[in-house]
Amino acid sequence: MPRLALVPEPGTDHEQLVAELYAAHRLSLVRLAVLLVDDLGAAEDVVQDVFAGLLNGKRLRDPEAALGYLRVGVVNRARSALRRRRTARAYTPPEEVSPDGPDERVVLGEEHRQVLAALDGLPARQREVLVLRYWSDLSEAEIATALGISRGTVKSTASRALAALEKTLDADRTREEGR
Amino acid sequence: MSDIETRLREALTARAELVRPEDLTRGVPEPEPRLPWWRHPGTYLVAAACVAVATVSAVALVVGSSDQADRKPGFTDSDSPSPTATAPVTIPDTWGTAPDPQPDKQWTGDVDGDGRPDRVSLTDGTTLEVTTANGTLTEPVDGGEVTVGGLLRLVGAARAVIAVQASQGAAGTVYTDWHLYGVRDGKLVELQAPGPPHLGNRESDVPGGTNPLQTWTTTGSGAGDEIYTLEYVDAGSRVERGTYPGDGTRLFHARFYHWVLHGASVRAEPLGVACVVPPSRAVFDCP
Numbered sequence: 001m002p003r004l005a006l007v008p009e010p011g012t013d014h015e016q017l018v019a020e021l022y023a024a025h026r027l028s029l030v031r032l033a034v035l036l037v038d039d040l041g042a043a044e045d046v047v048q049d050v051f052a053g054l055l056n057g058k059r060l061r062d063p064e065a066a067l068g069y070l071r072v073g074v075v076n077r078a079r080s081a082l083r084r085r086r087t088a089r090a091y092t093p094p095e096e097v098s099p100d101g102p103d104e105r106v107v108l109g110e111e112h113r114q115v116l117a118a119l120d121g122l123p124a125r126q127r128e129v130l131v132l133r134y135w136s137d138l139s140e141a142e143i144a145t146a147l148g149i150s151r152g153t154v155k156s157t158a159s160r161a162l163a164a165l166e167k168t169l170d171a172d173r174t175r176e177e178g179r
Numbered sequence: 180m181s182d183i184e185t186r187l188r189e190a191l192t193a194r195a196e197l198v199r200p201e202d203l204t205r206g207v208p209e210p211e212p213r214l215p216w217w218r219h220p221g222t223y224l225v226a227a228a229c230v231a232v233a234t235v236s237a238v239a240l241v242v243g244s245s246d247q248a249d250r251k252p253g254f255t256d257s258d259s260p261s262p263t264a265t266a267p268v269t270i271p272d273t274w275g276t277a278p279d280p281q282p283d284k285q286w287t288g289d290v291d292g293d294g295r296p297d298r299v300s301l302t303d304g305t306t307l308e309v310t311t312a313n314g315t316l317t318e319p320v321d322g323g324e325v326t327v328g329g330l331l332r333l334v335g336a337a338r339a340v341i342a343v344q345a346s347q348g349a350a351g352t353v354y355t356d357w358h359l360y361g362v363r364d365g366k367l368v369e370l371q372a373p374g375p376p377h378l379g380n381r382e383s384d385v386p387g388g389t390n391p392l393q394t395w396t397t398t399g400s401g402a403g404d405e406i407y408t409l410e411y412v413d414a415g416s417r418v419e420r421g422t423y424p425g426d427g428t429r430l431f432h433a434r435f436y437h438w439v440l441h442g443a444s445v446r447a448e449p450l451g452v453a454c455v456v457p458p459s460r461a462v463f464d465c466p
Contacts, residue, residue, distance in 0.1 A: 022208075030203060031195035040198060044205050052208040108193055115190035123450050125269055134184065135191040156464050160270065163465055164451045166183045167412070 018055045021066050026051075029074050035131045036078035038120065042085075046077045071136070072146050075128055082124060118168040126161035133158055268334065270435045270450045273460045274409055275395030288330040291362040292338035299341055301327055307343060307360060309367055316367035320345055320358060328357065328396045332404040334439040334448075338362070340370065342396050342406055355380040357394050357406065359438070359445055371444040376410045376436060378445070408447060409433040409455070418456065425459030432465055 026047060033043035050073035054066075108116070119127055125147070132138045132146060140158075144151045180188075286299040291311045298310040302317070305325045309316045322345020330339040341360040356379040359370045372378040381392040394408045415429035423430070433455050436447035454465040 018208075026203065027198070027200055031198050034198050035191055035195055040202060043198075044203065048205050048208055055208050108190075108197070111186070112190040112193045115186050116194055119187070119190070121449060123269060123448075126451055130187060131191060134188045135195060157269075159464055160451050160453060162181075162183055162187075165187065167452055169183070169186075 022051055033074050033078050037081050042081050049077050050074055118165050122161055126157055129157045130161050268437050270453050272462055286330050288339035290339045318367040331406055336440040376408050376447055406438045408436045423456040427456035427459050430454050430456050
């Protein structure tokens with residue numbers, strides 16, 4: 001597979017570089033955002049905002065680091081989107097939400113839905129750490145850089161998050177077996 | 180890789196792959212046209228911010244001269260609560276204790292949302308009183324011993340929320356409830372906390388005096404003005420003395436919550452599970 005042109009060719013300007021990054025990483029970044037905000041429209045908004053910021057902001061000093069920069073942008077903007085959503089819910093009557101969650105999830109198997117529902121119940125930071133670790137396959141050091149926290153915090157957060165996830169799933173299973 | 184890690188990885192992959200290239204609807208973002216600096220929106224924002232800072236500083240100088248002595252550090256006009264928290268709330272490093280009764284203490288913060296500081300105190304030991312620029316609001320608090328636990332800046336709240344602790348019962352079977360109050364439509368009202376968990380402490384539900392439920396505030400601690408609840412999720416497992424700081428010999432798994440404003444009520448938002456080894460107040464990663 002040809003290497004994607006992350007480094008600008010001679011004569012390639014900033015806009016061209018952003019367009020190449022967009023073509024190369026948009027799908028994976030939208031998928032990352034979907035795992036954080038669980039809504040395709042919101043995820044696309046998040047990614048669009050990140051690229052618009054890149055396009056209209058300062059030029060990248062290190063194009064090799066572009067993916068990391070974009071990933072940090074997605075995580076931060078996803079967090080903001082969730083916060084706005086939560087704030088809006090605090091001031092308006094909550095709408096009835098289907099227990100199955102967003103439409104896209106309906107096609108998932110029961111096992112995956114249960115895991116994702118348990119993941120949704122975690123605090124934002126724990127969810128971010130797990131998504132970056134187990135979907136983006138980042139190392140502890142990379143997650144620490146992306147989230148602006150220490151490696152130790154990444155480790156302890158992941159450990160707590162997995163424990164909480166397991167406990168929730170065990171409780172779900174016990175409840176189902178009791179029926 | 181453990182079973183839970185495998186399950187998580189597979190679920191994330193399945194969810195992510197539901198998003199296909201043909202589902203994406205947006206095109207490449209267009210660069211904004213470049214404006215000369217005097218037509219850039221940022222220029223107006225900076226100018227407006229300068230005017231606002233100058234105005235607020237002038238007002239603060241006038242108000243502050245008469246009011247400075249009563250202000251609680253870390254909760255003043257200038258950092259009045261905002262509905263957008265600056266950082267996600269996580270499991271705290273320590274869990275707290277009940278506040279000491281301070282019947283004469285006054286708290287100051289913007290409770291009615293008018294941007295001006297209001298004074299909060301207890302009168303007669305059980306009546307909550309808020310003195311605002313528009314008058315005095317009162318509300319009785321049920322309970323034998325009532326203590327104001329502080330003013331909170333909850334997620335979702337644009338104004339201060341008052342935390343009050345009310346205890347009743349004899350030694351060893353003390354039931355402590357927390358009540359949160361806010362000003363809504365010009366009235367001082369209690370914000371309902373339907374739970375679960377219960378917004379309070381329960382000390383007598385488990386034989387042996389173990390506390391299955393603890394609620395505390397972090398007002399004035401520098402850790403953010405939050406109210407947390409921890410709920411024991413097991414009966415504890417024995418650990419060798421000295422394994423953890425303090426003299427604790429039992430390790431309990433506890434689920435931690437913080438309370439967020441949700442319309443006219445508050446609800447507990449789970450933060451996750453961690454472990455505690457009383458009497459140490461430290462929170463540990465569970466082994």
